[in-house]
Amino acid sequence: MKFMSNGVILTIVARSVLHRPPGFKPMKSCQNGVILTIVARSVLHRPPGFKPMKSCQNGVILTIVASKVTSICFHLDYFYSLEKVLSHMESRHKVHMDAVNFCQDILHRKSLDWEFLPRKSLSQPIRDVEMVITIGGDGTLLHASHFMDDSIPILGVNSDPTKVEEVEKFNDEFDARRSTGYLCAATVKNFEQVLDEILEGRKSPSTLTRILVSVNGQMLPHLALNDILVAHPCPAIARDDKSCSALVNCRSSGLRVCTAAGSTAAMSSAGGLPMSILSQDLQFMVREPIPHGTADSSLTHGLVKSDQSIQAIWYSKEGKIYIDGSQIFHSLQPGDAIGVSPRAPVLKIFLPQHFCLDTSRM
Numbered sequence: 001m002k003f004m005s006n007g008v009i010l011t012i013v014a015r016s017v018l019h020r021p022p023g024f025k026p027m028k029s030c031q032n033g034v035i036l037t038i039v040a041r042s043v044l045h046r047p048p049g050f051k052p053m054k055s056c057q058n059g060v061i062l063t064i065v066a067s068k069v070t071s072i073c074f075h076l077d078y079f080y081s082l083e084k085v086l087s088h089m090e091s092r093h094k095v096h097m098d099a100v101n102f103c104q105d106i107l108h109r110k111s112l113d114w115e116f117l118p119r120k121s122l123s124q125p126i127r128d129v130e131m132v133i134t135i136g137g138d139g140t141l142l143h144a145s146h147f148m149d150d151s152i153p154i155l156g157v158n159s160d161p162t163k164v165e166e167v168e169k170f171n172d173e174f175d176a177r178r179s180t181g182y183l184c185a186a187t188v189k190n191f192e193q194v195l196d197e198i199l200e201g202r203k204s205p206s207t208l209t210r211i212l213v214s215v216n217g218q219m220l221p222h223l224a225l226n227d228i229l230v231a232h233p234c235p236a237i238a239r240d241d242k243s244c245s246a247l248v249n250c251r252s253s254g255l256r257v258c259t260a261a262g263s264t265a266a267m268s269s270a271g272g273l274p275m276s277i278l279s280q281d282l283q284f285m286v287r288e289p290i291p292h293g294t295a296d297s298s299l300t301h302g303l304v305k306s307d308q309s310i311q312a313i314w315y316s317k318e319g320k321i322y323i324d325g326s327q328i329f330h331s332l333q334p335g336d337a338i339g340v341s342p343r344a345p346v347l348k349i350f351l352p353q354h355f356c357l358d359t360s361r362m
Contacts, residue, residue: 085174092160092178099159099188100135106192110199119143126152131198135159137179141349142324145210146222150345153205155198156184157191183261185350198350205348206355209259209280209306212344213321213330216337220330222323223344226262229322230255230312230338231287254287255312257304257340262324272301277355280306282342309341 107114114133119140126132126147132154134140141156148154158181170176181187186194197203211224231254258267260279268274272285286300304310319332332338 084170088170088174088176096136096159096179099157102188103133103135103157103191106195110195122147125149131155133157134184137181138183139180139325141183142225143327145225145347146324146328148347150207150348153348153350155186155194155350156181157186157188158184159188161187181352182264183349183351185352194350203350206278206351207346208261208277208349209282209342210344210347211257211259211282212339212341213323214339214341215321215330215332217339220321220323222328223347224262224323225259225347226265226324227256227258227267228324228340229266230257230314230319230332231322232316232319252286252288252300255284256287257282257284257310259342277351280342282310282340284310284340304340304342306342309339309343312338312340314338 104116119136122144124147126144129152132144132148132152133156134144134154135157136159138156141154144154158179160179161181162178163176166178167176194203208225211228213220213224213228256267256270258265258272259282260275260277263272263275263283267283267285270285270287272283275281275283282304284302284304314332314336315334316332317334319336321330321332321338323329
């Protein structure tokens, strides 16, 4: 049998043929315009006088021979599904690259001095520029924010927005969502318009609170725009944690702290509350607490006001502080004192229009 996937011809030598009756002819099936020749089904034994059952479906008489799904059938289905996933990924890549080229063409036309920098090349603080433009999604914007102080504004362009009809079409097969652009103020459809509003002074940046983290009194170099997670590297291990004020002393699977911007991300999935995007407070949640006595929910989930902070001591053998995901982390040792505060340099960002409308009504 032959099967073509993405231009590659796969020749399958045979199915498991234990018995082939005289005059046997292989069945044929047409899938996506490709004729699949099925060599044999596993026919183990057919008693004398055996007659296959018949079933009528949509006016067609089907002969049921009672066969199993062999491993090759399973893998053919897998390759067929994989082909659709790869096609979706290829489409995403093309849409993204087209967006990058489109934005660069507009910047050329504006006669602006600018420099193209791939995300993987960004490793040093960004200085001496008037604005940073990220082309990607929230992940690209988050990455760039780790190298920015509070003096430079950032504009996010969502290069590959999710298509609702596409998600619904492939809902039962794979996750067809594209780039998340919660913090991105532009797409290719309105990039030039948003850029002109910024250059002409008609659009001003907002300020988002970030998280400042310290370990044993030493500030960590990266600020969190979304959230931090203090946890053991293995999620199945419970850890001991104790606040410096002795208010909370329990075992858990971690401590998550988020900003207002991050309250709709992992914190929301864990049961947290959405916050106004411009709020200066933080939200904390002890993950899966195992308290010694009666649990006080206000001590395991609540807000950290703009003039407050969290102090905790790490008691497990090993641990990490993850900043805005898994890419940036700091290792912990037993006895390390962790400080978490909202009094970090803010991030100046041009927010999507719906955020501006919401905050104008506050």
